[in-house]
Every structure is written in C-alpha cells, then in structure tokens.
Amino acid sequence: xxxxxxxxxxxxxxxxxxxxxxxxxxxxxxxxxxxxxxxxxxxxxxxxxxxxxxxxxxxxxxxxxxxxxxxxxxxxxxxxxxxxxxxxxxxxxxxxxxxxxxxxxxxx
Amino acid sequence: xxxxxxxxxxxxxxxxxxxxxxxxxxxxxxxxxxxxxxxxxxxxxxxxxxxxxxxxxxxxxxxxxxxxxxxxxxxxxxxxxxxxxxxxxxxxxxxxxxxxxxxxxxxxxxxxxxxxxxxxxxxxxxxxxxxxxxxxxxxxxxxxxxxxxxxxxxxxxxxxxxxxxxxxxxxxxxxxxxxxxxxxxxxxxxxxxxxxxxxxxxxxxxxxxxxxxxxxxxxxxxxxxxxxxxxxxxxxxxxxxxxxxxxxxxxxxxxxxxxxxxxxxxxxxxxxxxxxxxxxxxxxxxxxxxxxxxxxxxxxxxxxxxxxxxxxxxxxxxxxxxxxxxxxxxxxxxxxxxxxxxxxxxxxxxxxxxxxxxxxxxxxxxxxxxxxxxxxxxxxxxxxxxxxxxxxxxxxxxxxxxxxxxxxxxxxxxxxxxxxxx
Numbered sequence: 265x266x267x268x269x270x271x272x273x274x275x276x277x278x279x280x281x282x283x284x285x286x287x288x289x290x291x292x293x294x295x296x297x298x299x300x301x302x303x304x305x306x307x308x309x310x311x312x313x314x315x316x317x318x319x320x321x322x323x324x325x326x327x328x329x330x331x332x333x334x335x336x337x338x339x340x341x342x343x344x345x346x347x348x349x350x351x352x353x354x355x356x357x358x359x360x361x362x363x364x365x366x367x368x369x370x371x372x
Numbered sequence: 373x374x375x376x377x378x379x380x381x382x383x384x385x386x387x388x389x390x391x392x393x394x395x396x397x398x399x400x401x402x403x404x405x406x407x408x409x410x411x412x413x414x415x416x417x418x419x420x421x422x423x424x425x426x427x428x429x430x431x432x433x434x435x436x437x438x439x440x441x442x443x444x445x446x447x448x449x450x451x452x453x454x455x456x457x458x459x460x461x462x463x464x465x466x467x468x469x470x471x472x473x474x475x476x477x478x479x480x481x482x483x484x485x486x487x488x489x490x491x492x493x494x495x496x497x498x499x500x501x502x503x504x505x506x507x508x509x510x511x512x513x514x515x516x517x518x519x520x521x522x523x524x525x526x527x528x529x530x531x532x533x534x535x536x537x538x539x540x541x542x543x544x545x546x547x548x549x550x551x552x553x554x555x556x557x558x559x560x561x562x563x564x565x566x567x568x569x570x571x572x573x574x575x576x577x578x579x580x581x582x583x584x585x586x587x588x589x590x591x592x593x594x595x596x597x598x599x600x601x602x603x604x605x606x607x608x609x610x611x612x613x614x615x616x617x618x619x620x621x622x623x624x625x626x627x628x629x630x631x632x633x634x635x636x637x638x639x640x641x642x643x644x645x646x647x648x649x650x651x652x653x654x655x656x657x658x659x660x661x662x663x664x665x666x667x668x669x670x671x672x673x674x675x676x677x678x679x680x681x682x683x684x685x686x687x688x689x690x691x692x693x694x695x696x697x698x699x700x701x702x703x704x705x706x707x708x709x710x711x712x713x714x715x716x717x718x719x720x721x722x723x724x725x726x727x728x729x730x731x732x733x734x735x736x737x738x739x740x741x742x743x744x745x746x747x748x749x750x751x752x753x754x755x756x757x758x759x760x761x762x763x764x765x766x767x768x769x770x771x772x773x774x775x776x777x778x779x780x781x782x783x784x785x786x787x788x789x790x791x792x793x794x
Binding site: 267269271273287289291293299300302335336338340 | 603604607611612615616617618620621622623639640767768769770771
C-alpha cells in the first residue's frame with residue numbers, strides 16, 4: 265500500500281478581505297474495491313473518503329469522496345482572509361487513517 | 373476505432389516488419405540522387421529502404437555521428453539493466469550491404485530552389501529528392517535558467533548519448549534517501565510514455581540499491597499517457613516511492629536553479645539530489661532554419677508521401693512531423709520512413725506505388741519483469757493520419773502476460789534495430 269503524501273500550496277499572507285487560492289493534492293491510489301488481483305481476489309476498497317479544511321477551527325471547506333473519484337484527488341478552492349491564524353487540512357482514509365497538514369497564515 | 377485481440381496483435385506486429393520488404397523493381401536509366409539528412413531511426417530507415425528497393429537511386433546519408441544510440445531502451449540502461457554499448461548502432465552495414473554513401477558531417481543549410489545541401493565542411497550535395505529527419509530540439513526559453521551549463525548539472529537525457537550517461541552517473545552516486553526530481557514535458561513530445569517508464573525503471577534501481585530514495589515527477593500536464601497502467605504499477609511495485617504532481621497543482625515548472633539543483637514551479641520550489649529536466653520540444657533546428665516547420669514548431673507533411681507541405685521536393689519523417697494520431701515514437705518514424713521511401717522510389721523510378729501501411733508498436737517497462745505493449749495502425753484520412761485499429765495492454769492483465777511482454781520487448785528491440793541499421 266502506498267503511503268499517501270498530502271501537499272498544499274497556499275500563500276503565507278494576504279490583506280484583510282482578500283480572496284486567496286488554496287490548492288491541495290494527496291497522492292493516493294483510491295482503490296475502488298471493485299477490482300480483482302491476478303489470483304481473482306477482490307482488492308479491498310481503500311479511498312480517501314473525506315477532506316476538510318479548517319480556518320482557525322472553523323470548517324470552511326469540506327468534501328465527501330466516493331469510489332468514482334480518480335487517484336490523487338486534487339482540490340482547488342478560494343477563501344477570504346479574515347484574521348491571522350492557522351489553516352488545517354485533514355484527509356480521512358477508509359480504515360480510519362488520517363493525514364494532516366497545517367499552515368500558518370498572516371493577515372496584514 | 374476497432375480493437376485487436378492480443379493474438380491478432382502479435383501476428384500484425386510481425387507482419388509490419390515484413391510488408392515493406394517487398395521490393396519494387398527499378399526501371400530508371402541514370403541514377404537519381406536522394407540525400408537523407410539525419411541518421412536516426414527515420415533517416416536511417418529511409419536510406420536503407422530506398423537503397424534496397426531501387427538500384428537506380430543513389431542514396432547519401434548525412435549524419436555527423438559515427439554511431440546512433442537509441443532513446444528506446446535507454447531507460448533500461450539508466451536502471452543498470454543494460455550496458456550503454458547495447459544501445460549503440462553503427463552505419464557500416466548501411467554503407468557496405470546497401471551501398472549507401474554515409475557522410476559523417478553536419479548539414480549547415482538546405483537550398484530547395486537549387487536542390488542542394490550545404491555541409492559544415494564547406495562542400496555541397498545535389499539532390500533530386502531530399503529527406504530531412506531532424507528529430508527534436510528543445511524550445512528556446514521554455515524553462516528559465518535551463519541553459520547548456522544547467523543541462524550538465526540537471527541533464528535532460530532526451531537524446532541518448534553523453535546526457536544519458538551523465539544521468540546514470542548521478543543516479544549511481546546519489547545517496548540513499550535522496551530525492552530524484554523528474555520534470556515531464558508538455559505535449560507533444562518524443563515518446564509519450566518514456567518519462568513515466570523512466571520513473572518506473574529508476575524506481576526499480578532505487579528499490580534494489582537505495583530503498584529510502586524518493587522520486588517526484590513534476591508534470592507540465594494534468595494527465596499522461598497510459599496513466600492507469602503506470603499508477604497501478606507504481607502502487608504494486610514501488611509503494612510510496614513515486615509521487616506525481618500535475619500542473620494544475622504546482623502551476624507548472626517555470627524555472628530551473630542549477631546552483632541549488634532546484635526546480636521552481638508557480639506554487640513551490642523543489643530541491644533535488646538528482647534532477648532530470650525534460651523541456652518542451654519542437655522539430656529539430658535544421659527544420660526550423662529551412663522553413664520546414666510552421667508556427668507550431670513542427671513540420672506539416674503530406675500523409676501519403678511525407679513530402680513537406682511548405683517546401684516541395686523535401687520529405688520529412690519521424691518526431692519532427694505533425695503526425696496526427698501517430699505518436700512521436702521510433703516505430704512510427706520507421707513506418708513513416710518506409711512509406712516515404714516507396715513514394716520517392718515511385719516518383720523517381722516509376723516503381724509501383726503502395727498504399728501506406730503505417731503502424732506503431734511499443735513496449736514500455738514498468739519493472740524489469742513487467743512490461744506493457746500497444747499496437748496501432750494508421751491511415752491517411754482527409755490529409756491527416758488517423759488511427760484505425762489499436763491494441764493497448766490493460767491494468768487487469770496477469771503478471772505472467774506482463775512477464776512475457778517484457779521478454780518479447782527484447783526480441784522487438786533486436787528485430788527493430790536490425791530492420792533499421794541492417
């Protein structure tokens with residue numbers, strides 16, 4: 265099983281009220297649970313089933329993912345800069361594993 | 373588009389090598405002169421098939437190098453699975469067995485009105501027909517900071533030779549745990565699966581010798597050739613070792629800093645232990661200088677005769693042309709070269725014309741014992757080269773099928789290079 269690598273590209277600072285772009289990707293095979301290995305056994309489902317972005321503890325972006333999402337799920341979204349603090353990114357995998365990244369953000 | 377079964381594909385791939393061996397009879401009197409510039413796969417094939425098919429044609433092949441190293445299979449050399457010498461092919465058989473005049477010089481300029489080629493040594497060659505097989509060049513200023521000095525630090529290794537050896541040396545001397553960054557080019561480029569085959573085979577080398585090393589592919593694209601096959605193989609063979617980042621995430625590679633061995637994208641900078649930078653491409657320099665390329669940077673041709681749409685009397689084959697559905701592969705160059713040779717022979721000697729049978733056959737290694745294949749036939753439709761029937765390996769294939777493909781590929785290499793260089 266691949267160890268997923270989460271990555272985020274986000275500015276470290278923005279002016280108050282400014283809208284900024286957030287790009288996230290996680291390298292993940294998104295195994296659907298619908299395939300068989302070459303012995304004919306079902307390969308168990310293992311996907312990222314949820315992605316959440318919190319801005320100072322408040323959920324600002326959240327997605328539920330299903331089997332039809334292709335490998336390496338990529339999200340690009342916009343946020344409005346309101347106050348300095350922290351952006352937290354959480355990817356939840358089938359089976360309970362969680363992958364996280366945090367990013368300090370300054371509003372000047 | 374129709375599909376071939378695996379069995380039909382095997383038969384056809386063999387037949388593709390044989391069809392062009394039917395030799396038309398020459399009936400000209402004085403010898404017509406054909407000059408071929410470029411001794412890569414396309415150029416060498418045109419020269420060989422013209423010389424073999426029409427004794428009434430004098431064929432001159434202009435190529436500065438004494439031997440040609442194939443790009444295909446060079447990824448096996450990078451992984452330590454094949455000696456460099458096994459990729460190298462000389463022109464002796466073309467000269468001795470086929471009577472081709474091999475001139476080891478560079479072409480400096482083409483004069484289509486006078487029907488002459490000026491060579492770098494000051495001499496001049498006259499022709500009745502000219503074939504230019506210039507291969508690829510890198511686009512100017514495609515990546516800021518990626519100049520010739522930077523190429524010696526962060527090699528492209530996209531023309532097999534010294535660059536390939538340099539990359540191999542760097543991979544060998546890299547410490548375990550190092551990051552190998554591969555910058556993959558935008559479409560269209562030479563050999564669409566090759567950057568990803570390279571990542572796969574370098575991973576197989578790392579797995580054997582440097583198991584803590586990582587590979588990061590920074591792509592100029594958002595998807596790539598046979599992506600499902602590669603990603604499936606990366607998860608099976610090298611879990612956690614290869615990471616691929618599409619342009620939509622990084623914003624694309626914009627610059628290279630050779631001093632720090634860093635690759636700079638719009639969104640982030642990545643520092644490499646070893647970097648392989650494959651820049652955006654266009655038709656080779658000679659095609660640009662001679663007005664054979666259009667604004668796209670590639671060369672428009674007639675899909676039946678491979679005569680230039682811009683310069684009458686000049687033909688082009690291989691990676692430099694606008695090939696429609698035909699990928700920029702060595703096998704396509706070889707197939708185009710045969711069609712081109714027979715069209716020229718028919719024009720100059722009145723020999724029979726053949727409908728073009730155009731094929732591609734490729735094998736791509738995912739691991740030393742795991743290869744996939746594809747085969748596509750093409751035909752000219754409304755001035756463009758369209759794919760007709762295709763076979764492509766599938767993700768679900770058994771490991772035994774893949775093992776057989778890896779062995780079949782070796783036979784393919786030997787038969788193919790023998791077809792080109794004799």
